[in-house]
Amino acid sequence: MKNVAIFGATSAIAEQVARLFAAEGCRLYLVARRADQLERVAADLRVRGAAEVFTFLLDFDDTANHASMLDDCARRLGDIAVALVAFGTLGDQERCKRDVAAAQAELRTNFMAPALLLTGLAQRMEDRRGAVIAAIGSVAGDRGRQSNYVYGAAKGGLDILLEGLRHRLAPRGVAVVTIKPGFVDTPMTASFPKGPLWAKPDKVAGDIRRAIEKRRPVTYTPGFWRLIMLVIKSVPRAIFYKTKL
Amino acid sequence: MTRSYLSWGRFHRFGHEAVRPSRDQDMPGLLGGALPHPMLAYGMGRSYGDSCLNDGGALIDMRGLDRFLDFDRDTGVLTCEAGVSLATILGVISRRAEPDALWFLPVSPGTKFVTVGGAIANDVHGKNHHGAGTFGEHVLSFRLARSDGSVMTCGPGENEPLFRATIGGLGLTGVILDVRLQLRLVSSLILEVEDIRVDSLDEFYRLSEDSLAEWEYTAAWIDCLAFGTALGRGIYTRARHAPAGTGPVRSRPAGADSGKTGSAKGRLGVPVSAPDGMLNNTFVKAFNAVYHRKLAGRKVVRRLVDFDPVFYPLDAINDWNRLYGNAGFLQYQSAVPDQDAYQTTRDQLGLIAEAGQGSFLAVLKTFGERRNPGLLSFPVAGTTLALDFPNRGNPTLDLLERLDEVTARAGGRVYPAKDGRVSAARFQASYPQWRDLAAHADPAFSSSFWRRVTGGHADHQDESPT
Numbered sequence: 001m002k003n004v005a006i007f008g009a010t011s012a013i014a015e016q017v018a019r020l021f022a023a024e025g026c027r028l029y030l031v032a033r034r035a036d037q038l039e040r041v042a043a044d045l046r047v048r049g050a051a052e053v054f055t056f057l058l059d060f061d062d063t064a065n066h067a068s069m070l071d072d073c074a075r076r077l078g079d080i081a082v083a084l085v086a087f088g089t090l091g092d093q094e095r096c097k098r099d100v101a102a103a104q105a106e107l108r109t110n111f112m113a114p115a116l117l118l119t120g121l122a123q124r125m126e127d128r129r130g131a132v133i134a135a136i137g138s139v140a141g142d143r144g145r146q147s148n149y150v151y152g153a154a155k156g157g158l159d160i161l162l163e164g165l166r167h168r169l170a171p172r173g174v175a176v177v178t179i180k181p182g183f184v185d186t187p188m189t190a191s192f193p194k195g196p197l198w199a200k201p202d203k204v205a206g207d208i209r210r211a212i213e214k215r216r217p218v219t220y221t222p223g224f225w226r227l228i229m230l231v232i233k234s235v236p237r238a239i240f241y242k243t244k245l
Numbered sequence: 246m247t248r249s250y251l252s253w254g255r256f257h258r259f260g261h262e263a264v265r266p267s268r269d270q271d272m273p274g275l276l277g278g279a280l281p282h283p284m285l286a287y288g289m290g291r292s293y294g295d296s297c298l299n300d301g302g303a304l305i306d307m308r309g310l311d312r313f314l315d316f317d318r319d320t321g322v323l324t325c326e327a328g329v330s331l332a333t334i335l336g337v338i339s340r341r342a343e344p345d346a347l348w349f350l351p352v353s354p355g356t357k358f359v360t361v362g363g364a365i366a367n368d369v370h371g372k373n374h375h376g377a378g379t380f381g382e383h384v385l386s387f388r389l390a391r392s393d394g395s396v397m398t399c400g401p402g403e404n405e406p407l408f409r410a411t412i413g414g415l416g417l418t419g420v421i422l423d424v425r426l427q428l429r430l431v432s433s434l435i436l437e438v439e440d441i442r443v444d445s446l447d448e449f450y451r452l453s454e455d456s457l458a459e460w461e462y463t464a465a466w467i468d469c470l471a472f473g474t475a476l477g478r479g480i481y482t483r484a485r486h487a488p489a490g491t492g493p494v495r496s497r498p499a500g501a502d503s504g505k506t507g508s509a510k511g512r513l514g515v516p517v518s519a520p521d522g523m524l525n526n527t528f529v530k531a532f533n534a535v536y537h538r539k540l541a542g543r544k545v546v547r548r549l550v551d552f553d554p555v556f557y558p559l560d561a562i563n564d565w566n567r568l569y570g571n572a573g574f575l576q577y578q579s580a581v582p583d584q585d586a587y588q589t590t591r592d593q594l595g596l597i598a599e600a601g602q603g604s605f606l607a608v609l610k611t612f613g614e615r616r617n618p619g620l621l622s623f624p625v626a627g628t629t630l631a632l633d634f635p636n637r638g639n640p641t642l643d644l645l646e647r648l649d650e651v652t653a654r655a656g657g658r659v660y661p662a663k664d665g666r667v668s669a670a671r672f673q674a675s676y677p678q679w680r681d682l683a684a685h686a687d688p689a690f691s692s693s694f695w696r697r698v699t700g701g702h703a704d705h706q707d708e709s710p711t
């Protein structure tokens with residue numbers, strides 16, 4: 001009966017991961033900002049086999065309240081064996097280019113908020129040998145591209161933060177797992193036309209569950225994105241700038 | 246977003262504006278103006294024809310609403326969102342149950358890959374109709390979202406007319422958001438099964454007579470290419486839950502826990518549609534002969550086996566519908582009342598054998614004497630015959646039209662869940678209650694099927710009695 005904490009539990013991807021943990025009979029601590037949806041997700045996970053499900057309402061942008069949430073987690077769930085940081089937004093890049101407030105919101109939710117949450121988690125989990133801290137980044141963080149570099153910068157920054165945490169926690173036996181999904185068919189991407197590169201959240205969730213089990217430092221999901229990003233990262237600028245990527 | 250939405254027969258090719266909501270709270274907004282009209286809910290597309298399609302309109306893909314909300318292990322009452330599949334219920338509730346409280350689906354169609362909402366909208370039946378009736382009989386209540394922004398709770402005694410209209414209501418009354426369902430206790434997930442060779446139609450009816458009292462699940466597979474005295478030959482299968490504590494048995498449930506259409510482990514798959522339909526006559530003949538020989542000359546084979554391969558033999562092959570090639574296929578399912586059932590079934594099988602249109606699957610079942618819970622529920626006490634036909638254009642449609650004549654003469658009707666071609670006149674004559682359903686239909690909802698069999702949504706609204 002593992003203790004699993006999920007931050008951004010109403011995310012489509014996170015919910016699928018939670019179902020896998022529920023089926024294993026884990027105890028779950030779920031944090032999200034929409035009460036009705038959070039309660040529905042929690043109810044579902046109880047029926048699906050979770051030993052216990054706790055919920056906490058929080059807007060992660062409200063970083064001042066991360067600590068009290070983590071205290072509540074420690075009180076009700078106890079020591080965290082697996083933490084998954086999943087929340088995020090995919091802002092409108094066009095707006096982010098023109099509107100500083102929009103860019104700020106994007107950077108806050110996708111970098112500042114998870115970075116500070118991870119800081120709090122690391123502090124509380126550094127003595128928990130065997131524990132796993134996982135966070136969802138994105139392939140968008142691998143190279144700056146004109147079409148979404150604000151979101152990309154936030155995810156890229158998160159990538160570096162996770163890399164550093166991994167370095168710091170490696171001697172203490174705490175694994176830090178970075179997840180880099182490609183295109184996933186979720187509410188975040190509802191308005192995008194879908195093609196063969198798109199994956200379903202349950203497929204991505206299976207990859208995440210395995211990455212956590214295997215304590216893998218970096219996981220691209222679906223796996224073929226590792227190759228795609230290798231290519232994208234190695235395209236010389238002169239050629240890259242001719243694309244609309 | 247446009248994604249291609251097909252029904253199981255892959256015969257109709259329509260364009261839709263589709264959405265896949267993942268929160269029930271989004272529904273009133275979607276129905277109340279965000280989506281183009283007319284609208285229709287879409288489950289897992291296991292209906293064969295055009296009843297889950299809405300050419301040029303909006304489809305609301307319900308599979309994002311797939312949460313359990315509550316399960317009471319003492320009473321067996323399950324509350325879940327309408328996009329939960331029966332496969333998931335079996336995987337989560339039945340497979341993981343305590344042996345002393347084994348809760349099971351009260352009614353299940355021949356595939357577990359259907360949603361609860363879809364099972365209600367077609368008021369589906371299983372092999373236990375004579376004992377358990379249709380799916381709708383076990384629905385305690387549901388919440389229905391309408392295009393006026395309202396969400397109505399419906400059940401026996403609460404908005405009951407709308408409740409009855411929605412059961413078997415073909416998705417026309419609005420979107421079912423979540424459902425309270427009464428599961429049933431069973432002694433075991435293992436079935437005691439008898440496969441009995443039947444050499445004629447008479448034998449089928451005799452066996453039915455003998456079996457219905459003691460066997461919960463019955464159905465026959467019929468070799469519909471057999472002529473003359475062999476007409477009606479096939480295998481009669483009857484089953485019941487084994488006594489508590491039976492087993493375990495060696496079995497491979499077909500993707501029991503998956504509930505997904507994609508390739509699950511342990512299931513074969515048909516990745517692309519077969520070029521020009523692999524199910525030609527020779528293939529079907531060979532298949533039927535082999536199936537008959539499954540009994541290896543014996544009259545009866547008894548076995549103890551997991552429910553899954555017995556209930557859902559076709560679920561073992563992913564996307565088997567693609568075997569019919571790009572032209573797709575049509576299913577014909579009729580129900581005819583008891584008094585003329587024998588002769589009608591004979592005539593139907595005769596027509597089919599004569600036409601040589603190669604039916605891969607012919608299933609004969611008995612419908613019991615039950616009061617239908619829905620306004621437009623399909624069953625009539627008597628016999629139901631279901632067959633698949635590869636789409637060969639007019640010859641196929643002509644044959645189905647001739648079958649319709651035979652069915653209609655006996656006072657029978659075809660199943661909307663399976664239909665993609667019945668004429669408006671025949672539909673209206675065999676479901677005289679259709680006007681009552683029209684009166685309860687949400688004005689912003691329609692389907693390709695409904696427009697076809699009623700000649701447009703707007704007119705019948707005015708004509709219908711209220």
Ligand SMILES: Cc1cc2nc3c(=O)[nH]c(=O)nc-3n(C[C@H](O)[C@H](O)[C@H](O)COP(=O)(O)OP(=O)(O)OC[C@H]3O[C@@H](n4cnc5c(N)ncnc54)[C@H](O)[C@@H]3O)c2cc1C
Pocket residue numbers: 253285286287288289290291292293296297307327328353354355356358359360361362363364365366367368369370371372414415416417419420421422559662663692
């Ligand atoms: C191999 C196979 C075997 C079958 N065997 C049987 C059988 O033995 N008995 C039987 O009765 N049927 C059988 N069927 C048919 C199948 O059970 C029905 O067509 C069922 O309704 C399909 O459910 P679905 O979730 O795929 O819904 P769809 O086919 O996608 O939709 C069916 C109808 O439900 C409506 N609907 C779906 N969700 C909702 C919702 N949330 N609110 C309101 N309306 C909704 C749609 O608008 C549509 O009218 C079989 C089908 C297959 C492929």
Ligand SMILES: NC(=O)c1ccc[n+]([C@@H]2O[C@H](COP(=O)([O-])OP(=O)(O)OC[C@H]3O[C@@H](n4cnc5c(N)ncnc54)[C@H](OP(=O)(O)O)[C@@H]3O)[C@@H](O)[C@H]2O)c1
Pocket residue numbers: 008009010011012013014032033034058059060061086087088089090109136137138139180181182183184185186187188189
């Ligand atoms: N979908 C993709 O293609 C894709 C690709 C790469 C990476 N990712 C990443 O995967 C993760 C999960 O996304 P998803 O695809 O599952 O999309 P999703 O279903 O839209 O989930 C995003 C979740 O984040 C929550 N959230 C956003 N801002 C929040 C805040 N300030 N406080 C609390 N919760 C907040 C949202 O809550 P509300 O519902 O309340 O808004 C939502 O539950 C994200 O980090 C995303 O960046 C997704």
